[in-house]
Amino acid sequence: MMALSLKKHPMPEQAPEVRAHNFEEVALGYDEETAVAEAERCLHCKIPQCRKGCPVGIDIPEFIAKIKERDFDGAIAKIKESSSLPAICGRVCPQENQCEKYCVLANKGEAVAIGRLERFAADREMAQNRPVEPIHYAEDAKKVAVIGAGPAGLACAGDLARKGYRVTIFEALHTAGGVLSYGIPEFRLPKEKIVKKEISNLEAMGVKIELDSVIGQLYTVDELMQEEGFDAVFVGTGAGLPRFMEIPGENLNGVYSANEFLTRCNLMKAYQFPKYGTPIRVGKKVAVVGGGNVAMDAARTALRLGAEHVYIVYRRGEEELPARREEVLHAKAEGIDFRLLNNPVEVVGDDKGWVKAIRCIKMELGEPDASGRRSPKAVEGSEFDLEVDTVVMAIGQGPNPIVASTTPGMETNKRGNIVADPETGATTKPGVFAGGDIVTGAATVILAMGAGKKAAAAIDEYLKNK
Amino acid sequence: MFKILEKKELSPGVFRMVIDAPRIAKKTQPGQFIIERVDEESERIPLTVADFDREKGTITLIFQAVGASTELLAEKKEGESILNLVGPLGKPSEVAEGIGTVVCIGGGIGVAPVYPIARAMKEAGNKVISIMGARSKEILIMEDEMRAVSDETIVTTDDGTYGIKGFVTTALGQLVERGEKIDRVYAIGPVVMMKSVADATRPLALPTVVSLNPVMVDGTGMCGGCRVQVGTETKFACVDGPEFDGHLVDFNALRTRQGMYRDMEAEAEKEHKCRIGLGRDS
Ligand SMILES: Cc1cc2nc3c(=O)[nH]c(=O)nc-3n(C[C@H](O)[C@H](O)[C@H](O)COP(=O)(O)OP(=O)(O)OC[C@H]3O[C@@H](n4cnc5c(N)ncnc54)[C@H](O)[C@@H]3O)c2cc1C
Ligand SMILES: Cc1cc2nc3c(=O)[nH]c(=O)nc-3n(C[C@H](O)[C@H](O)[C@H](O)COP(=O)(O)OP(=O)(O)OC[C@H]3O[C@@H](n4cnc5c(N)ncnc54)[C@H](O)[C@@H]3O)c2cc1C
Ligand code: SF4
Ligand code: SF4
Ligand code: FES
Numbered sequence: 001m002m003a004l005s006l007k008k009h010p011m012p013e014q015a016p017e018v019r020a021h022n023f024e025e026v027a028l029g030y031d032e033e034t035a036v037a038e039a040e041r042c043l044h045c046k047i048p049q050c051r052k053g054c055p056v057g058i059d060i061p062e063f064i065a066k067i068k069e070r071d072f073d074g075a076i077a078k079i080k081e082s083s084s085l086p087a088i089c090g091r092v093c094p095q096e097n098q099c100e101k102y103c104v105l106a107n108k109g110e111a112v113a114i115g116r117l118e119r120f121a122a123d124r125e126m127a128q129n130r131p132v133e134p135i136h137y138a139e140d141a142k143k144v145a146v147i148g149a150g151p152a153g154l155a156c157a158g159d160l161a162r163k164g165y166r167v168t169i170f171e172a173l174h175t176a177g178g179v180l181s182y183g184i185p186e187f188r189l190p191k192e193k194i195v196k197k198e199i200s201n202l203e204a205m206g207v208k209i210e211l212d213s214v215i216g217q218l219y220t221v222d223e224l225m226q227e228e229g230f231d232a233v234f235v236g237t238g239a240g241l242p243r244f245m246e247i248p249g250e251n252l253n254g255v256y257s258a259n260e261f262l263t264r265c266n267l268m269k270a271y272q273f274p275k276y277g278t279p280i281r282v283g284k285k286v287a288v289v290g291g292g293n294v295a296m297d298a299a300r301t302a303l304r305l306g307a308e309h310v311y312i313v314y315r316r317g318e319e320e321l322p323a324r325r326e327e328v329l330h331a332k333a334e335g336i337d338f339r340l341l342n343n344p345v346e347v348v349g350d351d352k353g354w355v356k357a358i359r360c361i362k363m364e365l366g367e368p369d370a371s372g373r374r375s376p377k378a379v380e381g382s383e384f385d386l387e388v389d390t391v392v393m394a395i396g397q398g399p400n401p402i403v404a405s406t407t408p409g410m411e412t413n414k415r416g417n418i419v420a421d422p423e424t425g426a427t428t429k430p431g432v433f434a435g436g437d438i439v440t441g442a443a444t445v446i447l448a449m450g451a452g453k454k455a456a457a458a459i460d461e462y463l464k465n466k
Numbered sequence: 467m468f469k470i471l472e473k474k475e476l477s478p479g480v481f482r483m484v485i486d487a488p489r490i491a492k493k494t495q496p497g498q499f500i501i502e503r504v505d506e507e508s509e510r511i512p513l514t515v516a517d518f519d520r521e522k523g524t525i526t527l528i529f530q531a532v533g534a535s536t537e538l539l540a541e542k543k544e545g546e547s548i549l550n551l552v553g554p555l556g557k558p559s560e561v562a563e564g565i566g567t568v569v570c571i572g573g574g575i576g577v578a579p580v581y582p583i584a585r586a587m588k589e590a591g592n593k594v595i596s597i598m599g600a601r602s603k604e605i606l607i608m609e610d611e612m613r614a615v616s617d618e619t620i621v622t623t624d625d626g627t628y629g630i631k632g633f634v635t636t637a638l639g640q641l642v643e644r645g646e647k648i649d650r651v652y653a654i655g656p657v658v659m660m661k662s663v664a665d666a667t668r669p670l671a672l673p674t675v676v677s678l679n680p681v682m683v684d685g686t687g688m689c690g691g692c693r694v695q696v697g698t699e700t701k702f703a704c705v706d707g708p709e710f711d712g713h714l715v716d717f718n719a720l721r722t723r724q725g726m727y728r729d730m731e732a733e734a735e736k737e738h739k740c741r742i743g744l745g746r747d748s
Contacts, residue, residue: 174549214686273734279731
């Protein structure tokens with residue numbers, strides 16, 4: 001037998017100098033031969049460590065074995081036993097910190113490309129366009145309301161529908177998908193081909209999606225249960241409240257939250273302005289503040305919108321960047337200028353109220369703190385100005401209070417996140433469950449999806465015993 | 467899809483539309499707004515609910531065609547539909563019994579959003595004095611409606627073609643001079659108008675509520691694009707407002723932020739006119 005490669009099969013990608021100017025997907029996906037060859041790297045461990053790292057416990061060696069046997073339908077069926085959104089998670093899961101981190105091969109070389117194989121299996125199935133079987137509901141099927149059409153809500157709705165419940169999702173925006181639609185850019189997660197497809201499959205199954213419906217304003221949770229006839233409610237409203245730094249100059253023209261910047265671009269298609277009516281301002285030089293996935297997405301979006309120079313301004317060092325490694329490398333290859341160990345102290349404006357610079361102070365890393373991360377300290381007197389015309393704040397999101405503040409009896413913690421049982425999603429209000437970013441704070445797609453699935457199982461239990 | 471049941475041009479470029487939206491009509495209260503999107507390619511824009519009929523399940527929008535998005539809406543005909551309509555958004559006005567005398571000031575198109583507040587104040591048993599300002603007589607809107615819900619209605623025009631010649635602040639000054647005991651002022655209209663009303667009432671310590679109209683996207687507190695400076699705090703107008711204490715609002719900052727896309731909006735308007743065949747270089 002041929003010696004196994006220590007490296008993953010590389011992902012075919014658009015070249016950096018090409019992709020930096022278009023919104024097409026960067027990673028192109030494995031073809032069949034590459035997928036089978038990559039699957040052959042898996043040792044099919046008796047005690048597969050990789051599964052430990054998958055928040056929803058996908059049977060990784062099994063689905064990979066099926067790819068190796070070219071039983072692609074079998075592979076996707078195996079994945080779907082545990083995951084509702086494999087084409088999405090295969091693309092955006094931080095695999096290097098999850099399944100792939102624990103793969104035994106990671107000790108000697110590179111882990112099996114589990115995420116890429118998952119994406120391959122899911123894409124292959126999607127390409128076949130198989131019709132979805134509509135669900136036949138019983139006359140007396142119970143009704144469940146799901147608030148928010150992000151990964152948590154979509155997964156919960158799908159599982160409940162398959163169990164025979166009539167599910168209606170209420171979504172505030174004019175498009176379903178949550179962060180998958182308004183936040184994560186097209187070049188990482190195609191909207192028409194992948195996100196819309198998953199959603200229309202749910203609808204074909206019989207899940208009703210009511211768009212343009214802000215719960216807390218249009219109906220309260222109590223009204224849904226008492227007047228609209230829902231027997232249980234799942235709250236999956238995400239972490240949608242943008243944080244600002246609270247430094248001078250943040251309300252100047254040219255300062256965006258990452259949410260606004262990305263929403264204008266992804267949801268409203270501002271990159272096709274003026275064909276699409278929503279404008280966006282990029283200017284020539286852009287500073288994106290933050291070091292997570294959101295910051296990488298905003299920086300790479302700014303580049304694609306025509307900015308000549310894009311900085312990432314982050315107060316810690318390279319190793320502390322919370323973004324996925326792959327995305328940092330993609331950003332660097334595309335020419336994003338990383339200004340690490342710099343912390344903004346002020347946004348400087350011109351006399352017309354527009355941004356002209358971002359004033360930063362240099363930082364140095366001190367001793368590791370309680371979390372093990374070395375906390376940055378400002379170097380006195382080291383302030384300097386980076387000249388920019390746009391600033392994007394990507395320093396995190398909090399929970400939107402609209403639902404919690406209108407739902408008496410449903411407790412939140414001091415950060416405003418809904419208090420819910422981690423295993424069942426049950427909140428302190430009977431019949432109301434919650435999961436995803438609204439409970440955990442900003443996390444990941446797979447965790448939100450997993451929370452939605454757990455809550456669906458718990459809601460089923462609850463309604464059977466009611 | 468939301469069907470336009472009635473459409474009327476109230477004055478040149480100002481339209482009134484009655485739209486079939488039962489869910490929203492059932493829940494809307496004075497002071498709240500909706501966000502609409504005409505079609506798949508268009509922008510989301512906020513408009514105040516100028517009236518609602520819970521029984522018929524309709525809401526009324528009154529808007530001025532000032533740019534690409536409002537012009538696109540204005541081109542829609544009776545019987546046609548708009549793609550998205552979300553609401554009610556924002557906090558309702560604080561309407562209560564026993565406030566006393568409420569002066570409701572509407573400048574230009576601002577008469578439309580102030581009307582449901584005046585009506586609710588009146589229904590709650592307060593004394594309502596309305597001041598309606600317009601540049602000129604022919605662009606005055608909703609006079610009959612305002613008169614019907616007010617104990618007293620004063621009209622001002624900049625050019626003196628009708629009512630008092632001058633601004634809404636001229637009329638407010640006259641009320642104060644004649645010794646009218648005023649308990650609350652609502653002022654809705656162009657930023658300069660709201661600012662001058664707030665400047666006039668501040669030294670008199672007359673509680674003054676204004677309704678702010680920054681650029682918005684989602685209207686749910688998700689994007690932060692609508693942030694306004696109120697006292698020492700930054701607020702999101704769509705969820706914390708749109709009504710705020712006029713004495714605390716930084717109107718200059720609001721003006722600046724409203725102009726963020728001015729040149730791009732002009733481009734959008736040109737593009738829009740080309741598409742509907744009004745432009746020359748299409
Ligand atoms: C730019 C960006 C990039 C990211 N990249 C990654 C990545 O690469 N990998 C990864 O795993 N994770 C990533 N994440 C995180 C991930 O997207 C989230 O953790 C996940 O989407 C959370 O899912 P959710 O269902 O809890 O909430 P969301 O996806 O936030 O969905 C919540 C939905 O609820 C709706 N809603 C809110 N309030 C109401 C209301 N009152 N009534 C009705 N509807 C309401 C919202 O409009 C939204 O559609 C990223 C996040 C962002 C912002
Ligand atoms: C809560 C709220 C309620 C509103 N209610 C009404 C209403 O009932 N009737 C109505 O006619 N308008 C209302 N507006 C304003 C309306 O949303 C804007 O006129 C509209 O968005 C302009 O879009 P446009 O593309 O047609 O014009 P644009 O091309 O965007 O703008 C044309 C001109 O109008 C200015 N402008 C842009 N946005 C605003 C704004 N938000 N406020 C004031 N001036 C602006 C621009 O600077 C420019 O000079 C409201 C706004 C808010 C935030
Ligand atoms: S869902 Fe994510 S963590 Fe689980 S196997 Fe797939 S890529 Fe790995
Ligand atoms: S740990 Fe790695 S090699 Fe072992 S089964 Fe999992 S993916 Fe295959
Ligand atoms: S419009 Fe987006 S937060 Fe107010």
